[in-house]
Amino acid sequence: MKDIRLTPTSYIVLGLLMQAGEATPYDLKAMVAGGIGNLWSLQHTQLYAEPERLAGAGYLTETREDGGRRRKLYSITPAGRDTFRAWLSAELGSELPELRDIGLLKVFFGADPRPIAIGQLRAHREKLREYQELEQALSGTELAGPVSTLGAGIGHEREWIRYWADLAGEDDDHT
Amino acid sequence: MKDIRLTPTSYIVLGLLMQAGEATPYDLKAMVAGGIGNLWSLQHTQLYAEPERLAGAGYLTETREDGGRRRKLYSITPAGRDTFRAWLSAELGSELPELRDIGLLKVFFGADPRPIAIGQLRAHREKLREYQELEQALSGTELAGPVSTLGAGIGHEREWIRYWADLAGEDDDHT
């Protein structure tokens, strides 16, 4: 029973397993892709490594299917639940998120903003559309958390579009 | 002369050394803190490790002070310049930045948004004020890149404030 440090990745896995009850790494992959991944994406290999780490520390149990592919199935333990809940309601530090955008990095160092802006605009507009469809799909459900964070995503996409449209010399069409 | 993979960290170091001509890791630290760090921060230890890596690959030269602290001084080589310039004007992929915000993560997983929102609001409002002061200081200078990216930072801070103010049940004061 090793003592490990819990990272955001850990809490994502714990959180997903709280909802799912039991899941294989592949299931987790699908869950990430469908929701939280928009906000905080994970490599699929982490979804193999991280549950193992968490199981080693007593936060998850690992079982193997008997027949067929003998896939690994993970469930959260009471210790895992407690830890997750404690994290959920713990106060959070004051570290703010960073933009960490490659395009912005180039602009900072003097790159010609036009071509960058044009590419970024396309990508962000597409992402915005995707979010808006997701919003449709989620409306009417009771998923308060995901609906709210999706709203954050939409707001920031609009802000990016504003910014890059300006640099591209376009008018922001306010979509 | 090893072949290494260049990361955003690498380009930040190269970019700073293009401007500075010559610098110690400590100088780099100060430069990061004063500008690009708002957008993409680095641990100070990376500013020791990364230049060494870059020097090993021929992108920088490393010299040591003779007397005193015998600090390491780095300058960019022609190969470094070329590589940096090529990166600056290269097309960039379509990966979009992610929000990666811990508060948002908690909201997604069902945390009570109120206390989170209140804390985040304070932090973001402070950051916004800091940016606005920086903007004053930069206005009138010819630093187009930094001025532009600072604008992006301000826009996103405002967006965060809008979002969290809503969750906090406050009215956004539009500062």
Added chain:
DNA sequence: TTCGCCATGTAATAGGTTACATGATTGC
């Protein structure tokens, strides 16, 4: 002149990414 912080670094660890690999399924 001593305390404390700024300056300057090294070493170990670990988390995350990249590369590789192969067994099932499904569509044609």
Added chain:
DNA sequence: GCAATCATGTAACCTATTACATGGCGAA
């Protein structure tokens, strides 16, 4: 019946973070 893609994983590498450490210098 074969190709392509989905599903499932392992291993190596390496970047980035954490922890530790010490010399100078300014202030009290």
